[in-house]
Amino acid sequence: MSGRVLSIQSHVVSGYVGNKAATFPLQVLGYDVDAVNTVQYSNHAGYRRFAGTNSQATELDSIFEAMKKNGLFRANRILTGYVPNASSLQSIANLIKWMCSGENEIMYLLDPVMGDDGRLYVSPDVVPVYRDVLLPLATVITPNWFEVEILTGIKITTMASIKSAVEKLHSVHGVPHVVISSLPLTAELEAEVAAVTRPAARSNSAYSGDNLLCITSSASAAKEGPVSNVHAICIPRIKGYYSGVGDLFSALVLAHFRPTEGSEALSDATTLALSTIQEILLRTYEHCESLAEEERPPTDDEADAADAERRVRRMRARELRIIQNMECIRNPPRERCMARWTGFWD
Amino acid sequence: MSGRVLSIQSHVVSGYVGNKAATFPLQVLGYDVDAVNTVQYSNHAGYRRFAGTNSQATELDSIFEAMKKNGLFRANRILTGYVPNASSLQSIANLIKWMCSGENEIMYLLDPVMGDDGRLYVSPDVVPVYRDVLLPLATVITPNWFEVEILTGIKITTMASIKSAVEKLHSVHGVPHVVISSLPLTAELEAEVAAVTRPAARSNSAYSGDNLLCITSSASAAKEGPVSNVHAICIPRIKGYYSGVGDLFSALVLAHFRPTEGSEALSDATTLALSTIQEILLRTYEHCESLAEEERPPTDDEADAADAERRVRRMRARELRIIQNMECIRNPPRERCMARWTGFWD
Numbered sequence: 073m074s075g076r077v078l079s080i081q082s083h084v085v086s087g088y089v090g091n092k093a094a095t096f097p098l099q100v101l102g103y104d105v106d107a108v109n110t111v112q113y114s115n116h117a118g119y120r121r122f123a124g125t126n127s128q129a130t131e132l133d134s135i136f137e138a139m140k141k142n143g144l145f146r147a148n149r150i151l152t153g154y155v156p157n158a159s160s161l162q163s164i165a166n167l168i169k170w171m172c173s174g175e176n177e178i179m180y181l182l183d184p185v186m187g188d189d190g191r192l193y194v195s196p197d198v199v200p201v202y203r204d205v206l207l208p209l210a211t212v213i214t215p216n217w218f219e220v221e222i223l224t225g226i227k228i229t230t231m232a233s234i235k236s237a238v239e240k241l242h243s244v245h246g247v248p249h250v251v252i253s254s255l256p257l258t259a260e261l262e263a264e265v266a267a268v269t270r271p272a273a274r275s276n277s278a279y280s281g282d283n284l285l286c287i288t289s290s291a292s293a294a295k296e297g298p299v300s301n302v303h304a305i306c307i308p309r310i311k312g313y314y315s316g317v318g319d320l321f322s323a324l325v326l327a328h329f330r331p332t333e334g335s336e337a338l339s340d341a342t343t344l345a346l347s348t349i350q351e352i353l354l355r356t357y358e359h360c361e362s363l364a365e366e367e368r369p370p371t372d373d374e375a376d377a378a379d380a381e382r383r384v385r386r387m388r389a390r391e392l393r394i395i396q397n398m399e400c401i402r403n404p405p406r407e408r409c410m411a412r413w414t415g416f417w418d
Numbered sequence: 419m420s421g422r423v424l425s426i427q428s429h430v431v432s433g434y435v436g437n438k439a440a441t442f443p444l445q446v447l448g449y450d451v452d453a454v455n456t457v458q459y460s461n462h463a464g465y466r467r468f469a470g471t472n473s474q475a476t477e478l479d480s481i482f483e484a485m486k487k488n489g490l491f492r493a494n495r496i497l498t499g500y501v502p503n504a505s506s507l508q509s510i511a512n513l514i515k516w517m518c519s520g521e522n523e524i525m526y527l528l529d530p531v532m533g534d535d536g537r538l539y540v541s542p543d544v545v546p547v548y549r550d551v552l553l554p555l556a557t558v559i560t561p562n563w564f565e566v567e568i569l570t571g572i573k574i575t576t577m578a579s580i581k582s583a584v585e586k587l588h589s590v591h592g593v594p595h596v597v598i599s600s601l602p603l604t605a606e607l608e609a610e611v612a613a614v615t616r617p618a619a620r621s622n623s624a625y626s627g628d629n630l631l632c633i634t635s636s637a638s639a640a641k642e643g644p645v646s647n648v649h650a651i652c653i654p655r656i657k658g659y660y661s662g663v664g665d666l667f668s669a670l671v672l673a674h675f676r677p678t679e680g681s682e683a684l685s686d687a688t689t690l691a692l693s694t695i696q697e698i699l700l701r702t703y704e705h706c707e708s709l710a711e712e713e714r715p716p717t718d719d720e721a722d723a724a725d726a727e728r729r730v731r732r733m734r735a736r737e738l739r740i741i742q743n744m745e746c747i748r749n750p751p752r753e754r755c756m757a758r759w760t761g762f763w764d
Contacts, residue, residue: 085452085490095442103741106432112473115490122488125477134470144460385489
């Protein structure tokens with residue numbers, strides 16, 4: 073593969089989230105990466121203790137202006153992730169609008185990083201910028217279920233609500249390709265997808281026992297027939313919470329996506345991304361297990377509240393092992409593929 | 419290889435200098451890289467037109483403080499490059515002093531980026547910080563000839579002056595390992611090194627015809643005998659000027675250096691670094707030649723003065739092809755090795 077990606081995300085000195093999680097995999101897969109850092113922090117916010125500064129909109133504007141004048145916006149793929157506030161996001165939106173109106177065909181992957189598990193972790197005024205300005209420009213979006221809820225205003229609780237949300241993203245917001253990266257697999261959902269995809273049978277002490285569902289949906293070109301082509305896969309969840317997984321995921325989907333390759337293009341790219349990620353998570357888990365016990369205290373909010381260093385040690389132990397696993401970025405193991413969900417729209 | 423490098427340099431959104439030139443090669447060679455960005459610019463200053471901001475000393479201090487508290491200074495190798503001003507450099511110097519006084523053995527490669535070809539391109543008040551605070555902490559330094567002159571106060575014109583400068587770096591400034599990355603090969607010098615190393619016989623339209631000399635010098639542990647072990651190699655210069663070569667070089671020397679492997683350790687590392695660099699430069703030159711003629715105007719200061727875009731096009735065309743040549747980072751071609759210069763101190 074080759075090409076150039078403009079990646080606009082956070083930078084952390086230590087650890088792997090934002091551009092630190094995205095840049096290396098994209099480069100290993102052959103892309104030049106023009107990396108705009110929306111913040112420079114010591115480490116990710118999950119440590120609770122962190123320091124650094126946000127890039128201001130005026131700074132971003134002046135960098136973009138110089139790059140325009142120097143003819144340096146040569147990327148044909150754009151990736152955006154965490155942006156801390158609405159003014160910076162607006163500056164980025166202006167740039168992307170300009171790039172998309174140019175001569176080059178642009179593939180824009182928007183990861184609308186806003187929150188997780190029902191908690192918003194950006195300033196609320198970024199929401200309308202994502203929804204009204206950036207969604208219409210995106211080729212692919214990779215929200216988690218909570219971000220789907222924020223963007224569509226639809227609570228994702230039932231099969232019917234998932235359909236409504238996906239349909240709304242395609243038809244109201246005009247997004248051609250939607251990837252919902254991780255839906256908790258409720259009993260209803262599990263029954264619905266049972267005929268399409270089942271959790272991996274393989275047992276492994278790294279698996280927590282519950283599963284996540286990943287869905288891709290590419291809008292149909294045809295006026296007749298279903299709204300979109302849908303694929304799905306069930307993934308066994310690995311014990312523990314790891315930061316930066318979403319950032320790594322969106323970078324890998326963008327890297328592998330070849331939209332000219334037909335109706336399976338998005339699910340193929342997502343299969344490759346998930347294969348790499350599952351492998352990196354397993355190896356990160358194993359690394360973590362190999363550490364001395366006091367270096368990897370299990371999640372326990374009460375114990376963390378009593379001892380802040382406890383959380384810090386856990387965060388440190390769980391940093392993604394991206395560099396050590398370059399080979400599974402270059403050659404994803406691809407054990408299981410996403411399956412076509414033919415009855416999704418029935 | 420594995421390990422962790424703390425790399426403190428500039429960040430450019432587009433192109434390959436500073437951390438953009440250093441991080442990917444270090445990662446490909448197996449190192450986790452904790453990257454502190456001393457600036458965020460649109461592109462390198464050689465374009466003349468650029469925008470962005472410098473990280474302030476207070477910002478660096480607060481990032482370092484959070485990382486200390488979070489136990490995130492786990493690197494056993496440190497690399498420093500371009501730092502725009504003395505207050506930031508002092509903040510970095512304080513950190514390195516602290517790290518070097520800790521329990522871990524630290525290998526610190528100091529690239530005293532101050533200028534080239536007789537021209538200083540940092541604020542003059544950084545010079546005493548490099549000379550008085552950082553030199554005594556460094557394991558390896560990789561100055562060019564002009565930076566050797568600034569650090570030692572010795573004009574490098576004759577064989578005798580090179581000896582004096584290298585001796586001063588070892589004995590007065592206490593630097594164990596010195597690499598002078600590129601000395602213009604004067605007639606006197608050429609005669610002196612003729613018995614040690616000769617320019618490559620291979621002719622190639624990419625070569626300009628003149629040669630550069632690279633010298634490594636590792637201080638002797640023994641009290642008796644010569645000051646140091648010296649190695650040298652003559653390298654045919656490739657046509658054109660390419661930015662970021664020094665940054666790539668210092669990162670590769672640091673990556674390959676295994677000081678426990680005896681008196682050839684530094685020259686071995688430098689051989690590997692130079693092999694990769696010469697290959698990347700050749701491929702960058704070839705890429706440049708493959709572009710339309712108007713995209714690669716030759717160096718011509720007068721023509722540049724009349725048309726600023728001319729210089730911008732040249733800079734764009736000459737960005738190092740690092741990503742495309744990952745293989746020659748992983749497996750340096752190693753056609754020619756540095757040769758021991760036994761008579762250097764005679």
